[in-house]
Amino acid sequence: MGRQSNARERLLDAACELIHSRGYGSIGVAEICAKADVRKGSFYHFFESKQALTLEVIDGHWRRQRADWVSTLDGEGLERLFRDQAEAQRLSKDSGGAVNGCLLANLALELSNQDEVVRTRLEQIFDEQVDLVHGALRPGAERSTARALVAQLEGMVLFAKISNDPAVLDDLWRQARLLMT
Template sequence: MGRTSDARERILTAATDLFSLRSYGSIGVAEICAQAGVPKGSFYHFFESKQALALEIIDLQWGSQRGRWQRVLDGDGSLVGRLKELFAFTVEVQNLSLSEAGVVCGCIFGNLNLELSAGDDPMRERLRAIFDEQVHMIRRSIEAAQALGDVPAIDARGAAKSIVAQIEGTVMFAKLFNDPGQLDELWANSLRLLMVSEAQEV
């Protein structure tokens, strides 16, 4: 059993691992506690319910990813170069999953969204807010590039939404086929959405 001081962190780590690899509905509090090595009472000391735990994991995961997205999208260089780095990060995450867990885990936000699309409003609302924020971040970068004349006068919001959808959809295929190679077409397709060429990367 873990020390009281680290029990909460152990629960978060165990649940994140389980939610990344299996469906949310198939995982119970008892299994989370068993993997974390803590008694069930510890779980309810820190979390009101499995949903409360899942909401915190969603926030922690996006907090970490948001920082990476912001650093990339607000960085130096052309929009094309920055987006290419963002896509490389997506591939890196899936390759790491395959290397460490033996399977492509996909995107925890996308996985939960697909499973909970017909219910669980608090989690669905939180996931919707995350995807809206992703679209906004990319849209802002596209609009900034348009102001500089680096990107054609396309529908920035529509392009940003399509790029986020493409990332999620291609990651889903990578998970389905357990093959990060499914992500190879992601970059070229996004360039077509922006109506630019890779030569504009620099």
């Protein structure tokens, strides 16, 4: 496989990393191409627009995350899932110097009122997240409990990002489990 043959993947990887760390609005196609080492003229050969690329970034990110969630919930369960999310923010800080937060929540707050296609896709994904958590609760538990748990996770990740301190999440599970009572 030559360089050009994986240019599309490189663009997706570069965009995912840039958008996760710096958001959507501040990133341009030129910067994505530079990071991916792909000529700017080639970008529109692979993607119709920055929006189209972003939708693929979202889908790719959720595909990987979803596989992790399913595997963790099938195995060690909900507490492990929550602890993994905290660990992911710690890794982000250790490797890149900053708590990047949740890619999907970042995009949701930045773009929901600007881009209906992105908003709709993110709504579907968060519905899937709630469904996965719901499936891990005791039989008969309300779906709104699962949504509250995901909300607590996202709210605490916001605090970790705003204070650029993953230790904020040390408390996450201890608080979140109260929502299941």
